[in-house]
Amino acid sequence: MPNSKKEDFLNFLKEKNLLITTHNLADIDAAASGIVLKYCFENYFPNQTVHLTFSGFSKHTKSFVNKFSKKFPNFNFTFQENVDLSDIDVIVIVDSNNLDQIKIFDNLDLDIPHIFIDHHINLRKNYPGNISLFNMIFDNYSSTSEIVFEIINDCNINLPIPYRYFLVSAILTDSGFLKYGNTGTIKNLNNILQDQLEIQDVLLLLEREVDLSEKIARIKALQRVKLIRINNWLIGVTHLSSFTASILIKVGFDVGIVVSEDKSDYRITTRAKKQICLKTGLHLGKIIREINNANGGGHDGAATLNGKNDVKESLNQLIDKIKETLIN
Numbered sequence: 141m142p143n144s145k146k147e148d149f150l151n152f153l154k155e156k157n158l159l160i161t162t163h164n165l166a167d168i169d170a171a172a173s174g175i176v177l178k179y180c181f182e183n184y185f186p187n188q189t190v191h192l193t194f195s196g197f198s199k200h201t202k203s204f205v206n207k208f209s210k211k212f213p214n215f216n217f218t219f220q221e222n223v224d225l226s227d228i229d230v231i232v233i234v235d236s237n238n239l240d241q242i243k244i245f246d247n248l249d250l251d252i253p254h255i256f257i258d259h260h261i262n263l264r265k266n267y268p269g270n271i272s273l274f275n276m277i278f279d280n281y282s283s284t285s286e287i288v289f290e291i292i293n294d295c296n297i298n299l300p301i302p303y304r305y306f307l308v309s310a311i312l313t314d315s316g317f318l319k320y321g322n323t324g325t326i327k328n329l330n331n332i333l334q335d336q337l338e339i340q341d342v343l344l345l346l347e348r349e350v351d352l353s354e355k356i357a358r359i360k361a362l363q364r365v366k367l368i369r370i371n372n373w374l375i376g377v378t379h380l381s382s383f384t385a386s387i388l389i390k391v392g393f394d395v396g397i398v399v400s401e402d403k404s405d406y407r408i409t410t411r412a413k414k415q416i417c418l419k420t421g422l423h424l425g426k427i428i429r430e431i432n433n434a435n436g437g438g439h440d441g442a443a444t445l446n447g448k449n450d451v452k453e454s455l456n457q458l459i460d461k462i463k464e465t466l467i468n
């Protein structure tokens with residue numbers, strides 16, 4: 141990322157009241173990006189107010205926070221649930237570039253000034269309040285935390301150890317433990333770790349215990365999976381209440397699709413192996429963005445769709461578009 145871009149961004153934020161936020165149910169990358177960026181701004185702009193608001197943490201983030209707090213009991217995870225927006229000058233949104241996913245914008249004018257720092261494919265929606273000149277949206281980064289880390293480096297801020305653990309945890313989760321990372325990811329990891337952190341300690345923080353009911357739910361989801369074969373590619377489609385399509389990939393599918401429904405709301409999570417993306421040009425994020433009457437996006441090998449009422453229609457569109465890519 142060009143240095144001038146970071147400089148312009150930091151200059152613009154000078155002498156302004158700042159608010160940092162992220163998408164609903166913050167994952168580890170979103171939470172780390174927000175918390176670490178707040179630390180950075182507070183040190184770089186010592187005379188400014190910096191607020192941080194989350195609508196809540198995801199299940200995985202909560203279990204991570206529990207373990208992390210045992211290792212670092214003094215670490216401050218606090219954030220505001222409600223912020224008085226009347227004296228906020230700029231909102232910095234991390235790990236999303238879609239205002240539909242940002243809780244505080246539910247009842248807000250979209251023209252309140254905001255900037256995105258994100259690694260998801262750019263939606264290019266023209267929000268009236270977005271100061272797009274300062275957006276830092278780079279989909280060649282495997283996590284937002286890496287972009288945040290580069291900003292911190294530019295500010296010459298020496299990040300305390302717990303914050304480093306948090307960033308490394310975020311990078312490892314979002315890069316699928318480097319499966320979706322690149323050489324830049326490894327360089328960033330090395331710069332954060334230095335000689336002060338032990339990577340095995342980070343892995344312990346990220347271990348996830350699966351409870352019995354979740355195990356049973358997964359097994360049942362596998363029992364009712366529908367198999368679609370296109371040439372030598374295997375697509376698996378199933379229903380499961382918690383959103384993880386990666387179990388289908390582990391079993392041997394090239395593309396996994398998991399549908400979760402809650403009353404009229406539904407969510408479809410998709411995963412694809414790197415192989416199939418490289419060989420066929422499959423890009424789940426792009427396909428999902430083209431689906432009518434639903435909202436979503438993501439990367440080539442991982443993307444999510446949210447919608448209401450018409451789950452069958454969206455699922456059919458999705459499967460048809462995947463088939464089209466694989467047949468050609």
Ligand SMILES: [Mn+2]
Nearest residue numbers: 169235284314
């Ligand atoms: Mn992320």
